[in-house]
Amino acid sequence: MKLTKAMMATTALTLAGTTAFAQEMANDMTIVSWGGAYQASQDNAYLQPYLAANPDVRANWDESSPEAVARLRAMDEAGNLTWDLVDVVAADALRLCDEGLAMEVDHDAILAAAPDGTPATEDFGDLIISDCFIPQIAYSTTNAYRTDVAAWNGETPGDICALFDLETFPGTRTLQRQPIDNLEWALICDGVAFEDVYDTLETTEGQDRAFAKLDTIKDSTIWWTSAAESIQSLADGEAVMGSSYNGRFFSAIVEQNQPLEMLWDAQVYDLDGWIIPAGLPEDRLARVLDFLFFATDTQRLADQAAYISYGPARASSAPLVSTHAELGIEMAPHMPTNPDNATNAFVQNYLWWADYRDDLDARFQAWLAQ
Amino acid sequence: MAEQMMAADGRTLKSSLNRALRRQKLRALLLIAPLLLFIMVTFVIPIGQMLFRSVENQIVSDTIPRTVQELASWDARTDPLPDEAVFISFAKDMMTAVEERRHTRLGSRLNYENAGISSQFRRSGRDVADMGEVIADQFIALNPAWEEPETWVTLLADPDWIAADPDDRPAFELSDTARTALPRTSDVYAEFARLAQDSPRGLARSQPWNMVYFALHEDLTATPAPDLGTLASPLLTEAATAASGFETESIRDAFIASSRGWGDTALWQTIQTYSPPYTASYFLTAVDLRQTPDGIERAAENQQIYVRLFIRTLVMSLTIMGACILLGYPVAWMLANLPSRQANLMLILVLLPFWTSLLVRTSAWKVLLQQQGVINDLLVWIGLVADDNRLTMINNATGTIIAMTHILLPFMILPLYSVMKTIPPSYLRAAKSLGATNWTAFWRVYFPQSVPGIGAGSILVFILSIGYYITPEIVGGTSGIFISNRIAYHISSSLNWGLAAALGTILLVVVMALYWAYDRIVGIDNVKLGG
Numbered sequence: 001m002k003l004t005k006a007m008m009a010t011t012a013l014t015l016a017g018t019t020a021f022a023q024e025m026a027n028d029m030t031i032v033s034w035g036g037a038y039q040a041s042q043d044n045a046y047l048q049p050y051l052a053a054n055p056d057v058r059a060n061w062d063e064s065s066p067e068a069v070a071r072l073r074a075m076d077e078a079g080n081l082t083w084d085l086v087d088v089v090a091a092d093a094l095r096l097c098d099e100g101l102a103m104e105v106d107h108d109a110i111l112a113a114a115p116d117g118t119p120a121t122e123d124f125g126d127l128i129i130s131d132c133f134i135p136q137i138a139y140s141t142t143n144a145y146r147t148d149v150a151a152w153n154g155e156t157p158g159d160i161c162a163l164f165d166l167e168t169f170p171g172t173r174t175l176q177r178q179p180i181d182n183l184e185w186a187l188i189c190d191g192v193a194f195e196d197v198y199d200t201l202e203t204t205e206g207q208d209r210a211f212a213k214l215d216t217i218k219d220s221t222i223w224w225t226s227a228a229e230s231i232q233s234l235a236d237g238e239a240v241m242g243s244s245y246n247g248r249f250f251s252a253i254v255e256q257n258q259p260l261e262m263l264w265d266a267q268v269y270d271l272d273g274w275i276i277p278a279g280l281p282e283d284r285l286a287r288v289l290d291f292l293f294f295a296t297d298t299q300r301l302a303d304q305a306a307y308i309s310y311g312p313a314r315a316s317s318a319p320l321v322s323t324h325a326e327l328g329i330e331m332a333p334h335m336p337t338n339p340d341n342a343t344n345a346f347v348q349n350y351l352w353w354a355d356y357r358d359d360l361d362a363r364f365q366a367w368l369a370q
Numbered sequence: 371m372a373e374q375m376m377a378a379d380g381r382t383l384k385s386s387l388n389r390a391l392r393r394q395k396l397r398a399l400l401l402i403a404p405l406l407l408f409i410m411v412t413f414v415i416p417i418g419q420m421l422f423r424s425v426e427n428q429i430v431s432d433t434i435p436r437t438v439q440e441l442a443s444w445d446a447r448t449d450p451l452p453d454e455a456v457f458i459s460f461a462k463d464m465m466t467a468v469e470e471r472r473h474t475r476l477g478s479r480l481n482y483e484n485a486g487i488s489s490q491f492r493r494s495g496r497d498v499a500d501m502g503e504v505i506a507d508q509f510i511a512l513n514p515a516w517e518e519p520e521t522w523v524t525l526l527a528d529p530d531w532i533a534a535d536p537d538d539r540p541a542f543e544l545s546d547t548a549r550t551a552l553p554r555t556s557d558v559y560a561e562f563a564r565l566a567q568d569s570p571r572g573l574a575r576s577q578p579w580n581m582v583y584f585a586l587h588e589d590l591t592a593t594p595a596p597d598l599g600t601l602a603s604p605l606l607t608e609a610a611t612a613a614s615g616f617e618t619e620s621i622r623d624a625f626i627a628s629s630r631g632w633g634d635t636a637l638w639q640t641i642q643t644y645s646p647p648y649t650a651s652y653f654l655t656a657v658d659l660r661q662t663p664d665g666i667e668r669a670a671e672n673q674q675i676y677v678r679l680f681i682r683t684l685v686m687s688l689t690i691m692g693a694c695i696l697l698g699y700p701v702a703w704m705l706a707n708l709p710s711r712q713a714n715l716m717l718i719l720v721l722l723p724f725w726t727s728l729l730v731r732t733s734a735w736k737v738l739l740q741q742q743g744v745i746n747d748l749l750v751w752i753g754l755v756a757d758d759n760r761l762t763m764i765n766n767a768t769g770t771i772i773a774m775t776h777i778l779l780p781f782m783i784l785p786l787y788s789v790m791k792t793i794p795p796s797y798l799r800a801a802k803s804l805g806a807t808n809w810t811a812f813w814r815v816y817f818p819q820s821v822p823g824i825g826a827g828s829i830l831v832f833i834l835s836i837g838y839y840i841t842p843e844i845v846g847g848t849s850g851i852f853i854s855n856r857i858a859y860h861i862s863s864s865l866n867w868g869l870a871a872a873l874g875t876i877l878l879v880v881v882m883a884l885y886w887a888y889d890r891i892v893g894i895d896n897v898k899l900g901g
Contacts, residue, residue: 070862095865098474098492172741177848211672222765223848237742351489358864359485359673365856366675368848
């Protein structure tokens, strides 16, 4: 009796401020994600178990995350919010929060503590980059190269600067058609220390340096906009080296046996997670919070790693990561956060990019068009 | 009988005829009404609204109205920074904006004009609640009653509003005496009350913002001293006497301490320049110009892109149109002159691509044209091209032109075919029997009659290609992308809808101007889509 009361009190506290206790919950949920292998991992790790435990609930996936920010803004203007929970990358979460389109949440109040009682904010730590953002996974934008290039005479790329070394490693590169990541890599290979990258990039001279470095490989680069293009170019042999998301490389190398090798050096960490759209009706919000509490707990995040090689966002999930659900191989060595892979990882500064993205993008596109 | 005759002649007849005609017109209008309504609601109105965004800039004056007003008199040439009054207004505006979560939206807007502003707003959004705390603490130290929400309600609210049922109060109203005696306080408090009333705590349990205390201090120390009139209570009189002795704080320093950027002249100039409710800045950006405090300037050379893209879009669309004419004309001629059984079969072949998804067709070109692709492999195998020197036919302008010509070809062939079908073959025979060579007969007799088909096909292909987006995105690389790709980027990624709308407007105007020119030169009556 006492225990029940205590539990009720905690639950009430958990929901206080956002929704009333014992609130009616809506039974329909539209969850927005990226489609493909990533969405499948979410479906397997959290949604199906949740639906099994709550047979009344019906959930739909909407594969609109790539244009989530624009769509949410349009929904907000039309006053018709059809989404309940949206999966976005950290930079988009930051923008949605800035635009007032995502709900600010109290992480400790709505998320489960770790099994040992560590509160959610400590368990997620620095990954909570915005009051609106509930992290799920850490992934990285990193590089890979083909292992069968005859022109390299047996040399293999050892660090990120191989990207810019056309003499030792001739061949076409494939990089993302955006300034983010590429400018950082260019500066790193121009001799700028990791911690000085953004200070340098803030100055015109620094930007000139980065673009001058990119100039050296501009003519031998194919610029991709969707990660699948990059993998396709590498698999076809159109490009010999290039960037993509580490999970995509994992599936190309391990699941499809493509002749590629990871180049983890200077991988750029990024985050992906949930935001709750601002202005949900109370019954729908109650359902979303109920699902979110379940879907972001320590075990669920660890389960997701069995389907895709992205690192769970909770520190407490890491020890629980085991083997691939179908192939049975250990997943830990393929995680971007694995100590062997993370020796020289670069952490992107989202807040800095929120400021300079418009400016540098204009310059980057103008540079491409010249 | 006589009455009927009367009805049949003169006015009566005319009016009855008119009535019949009116009914007919109305019926015709009713018939097209669903379509008209559909087009208005789904097309004209949304596009109009979208285009309106290209000049709309109310966000600045809506979010920080007091600041905009105060800032109007600031001159950056005499003072590097606006004076304290501007910063005080700004703190009050920000307080409301932060509570309504609108300040970061303004930050993103201004960030389009001056990189780095968005983080100033984000950072100071957290700190602005503390501004004015020094003053607030002194009021409370003077008399703890100032901490009570009730004190403020009694002081400033309209008596009728106070008398209303507390469970079902209308929107907060200030009393007239408070408004005249304590104008600044009333001004800030009214906004606080409006927001507090909607919050879960309610007005009765919310302590006013520090900036409300700050405003009260401003009112009480103003010269001439305020006439408190009926507001004068022991509490307020005591505060009025003590206020002049309060330790004050500089809001300007507080902002600069919160984020150094607020001490930057350029930032305030940006806010001042972009204060008006309407702006040309999106249009200026769309043609590689910039609005600066010193007037209009060209954008930095390394950021100029839009004019180049507009020109490229036009040139490439014309090239695609030309290629479609060259490839489509013979096909249409053959279709028109074959026996109808074979012609129908060929027509199906022409239409076949429409049955396949656009994405599949575009991706198929990628497989064919890439360096390790089918065509290059073939050329290498024949020996026309060296293996280490394969042709680059994709991810550039060539790729876009090839793929788009293929996709748009049916739009050229179909109007050409339907026009050629109506040209009697006997004309050519007659020309030849009169002694014309094959070429003369074609060029002088057949071709002029097929021109309306070329016109129709060219307009279709040109207008479709000028707004094409998905094919250039997939096969265009860097040198084959169109202005539409930048519009899409600004709509879905950078969220700079104002700039996207300006680019879209310019594109629309260019198309209309070309259409007008075409009408003047060729004549739109000469365009035929069929017999």
